[in-house]
Amino acid sequence: MHHEDDYTRRLKRLDCCAVSDALDKLGLAGTVTGLPQRSGTQRIAGRAVTVKLIEAKAHAAAQAAQAANVTGGSVSTAPRHLGTTAIEFAGPGDVIVVEQHTGLDAGSWGGILSLGASLRGIEGVIADGPVRDIDEARQYGFPVFARALTAFTARNRVAEAGTNVPVSVGTVSVSPGDYVIADNSAVIFIAVQHIERVLTAAEHIAGKEAAMAKKLLNGVPIAQVMGADYEYMLANHG
Template sequence: MKKVVLQVALDLLELKRAVQIAHEALAGGADWIEAGTPLIKSEGMQAIRTLREQFPDTVIVADMKIADTGTMEVEMAAKAGASIICILADADDAVIAEAVRSSRLYGTKLMADLINVKDPVSRARTLERMGVDIIAAHVGIDQQMIGKSSLSLLKDIREEIYIPVAVAGGLDAATAGEAVCYGADIVIVGGCIARSADVTGSTTLIRQSLDAPSLQSTEKMSLDEEIHSLFMQVSTPNISDAMHRKGALPGLVSFCGNVKLAGKAVTVHTIAGDWAKPVEAIEIAEPGSVIVINNDGCVHVAPWGELATLSCTKKGIAGVVIDGAVRDIDDIRSMKFPLFARAIVPNAGEPKGFGEINAEIQCCGHSIHPGDWIVGDESGVVVIPRERAYEVARRALEVKKTEARIREEIRRGSTLSVVSELSKWEKK
């Protein structure tokens, strides 16, 4: 069996960091190094020149995503030192033809990226006839966040063309091995390597997966199970960053310390500590859900206490969020139950039955609907609209990966401002 090529995509903005990651990836078994589109947009052709200078014997891929001026863009990437140049598969045929001619003139190869192509099988056949050297089955980052799979695209085109096929889009050690089983000649890995705190170790794991590929037989999770699993791996700051600094519910405190919750909201609106509807919500709530209570802005009387919390633990409720006060906090702390509220008071209200369950409510200035996802930890609580939960969970995990690499670079002696090149990116 021929060796499958491992291509590492450097989708960063900072050239110095990209070079260091490339060194570590090659040490772990990477074959080709890609100057990713963000790096080329940030640093221009200097990114390719620098990679060629640093790695004179390595195949350098320039992810130009050419859409026009095929001759000019291939020429400048080739002269900068690129071995393989990427063009958008949905570029006009005239652009493709010019890029092919230019690549032949300068002794490079052309890789066509199928991202966003409506009929990828038909287009791949056409590109092969036009002289493209490699077809890339690529699902972009934003598409990955909503669940699209590069492996599905790979399977669709592999048996239809004879030239080498690359696959890219959210691959890790497990799915990289699957890609080989489905016929990939080149496996392109970005974030799983470039955002790792241990780039060499992560590359080695993927290299091992490519050299001894297998199909995974893990049991398929339901969508809600997968969302829950993802949210439990990330922090509320990760989620807030993934939502462009939105979703945080200000003023809430984790009164049981280092506990975490993630679940779908059962909403409750009550008035002045009336605890009837909050307690009745326990009977309605499914195991794993989160009860979210709007106490109508009242913090001097509590709609929740120890007995309601004990009921939740027996029912399997994931946690409780109160825009208002809680009482019996010493007993609740002993249960280590995820409870978030704005205040602690000893006063309880009366169970009069005012309010509603599972209607849209306001909580800490945010509208929350039944079924929205609620995640809480010691940093606070965030709400994620149910229709965006999977996407936001995936994006939050990418934020976490990015921070892992930055953290490692700071541990090695850098600083946050240096790693981020803050002065370069300040708004002008």
């Protein structure tokens, strides 16, 4: 479990557009679109706790192979519901990130999980795949960003391959502990080794945008504000 650190607090004061512009300026990937906010209204930010899902039949085959390789011929395969390990591990300052790329129309997250995560103080969930029970998440005010919505259960369709393992969201690779920010514009992932310079660049851009807005309010023509000022702001200086 992570606790909210200074980087997370700084990230929460920004929005995804400023952070995306900072990534562009630095030549870094990390911005993912097409994952709209399905519940909750607030922007979220924190550290990634990852969950990788695979087809249930592939998971069952892997377990059977594992059992066959154990002396004595069996291992414990007590069922554990997907997402529960991540919830027990995570807390305030954490965002659960789920990969469900099987192509199956099956929930990668659900209502009881949303309640459990909300009670733990987890910031929210980002699911690259379908989620179910979205009305329950809305009732709890728990932020869920997801590729699609469904009513189909994960049972006998998808299963958890691992928690806190590398995953991918869109075309972005995500490692456990990476920084995450998500709002109605995008979901963005920032590797730990890049967080300081991304935040510095994004804070500079946000400051410039605030100054541009002030100029508009003071009567400066918008063509002037959105011309040289805006292009200079996004240029790769410094």
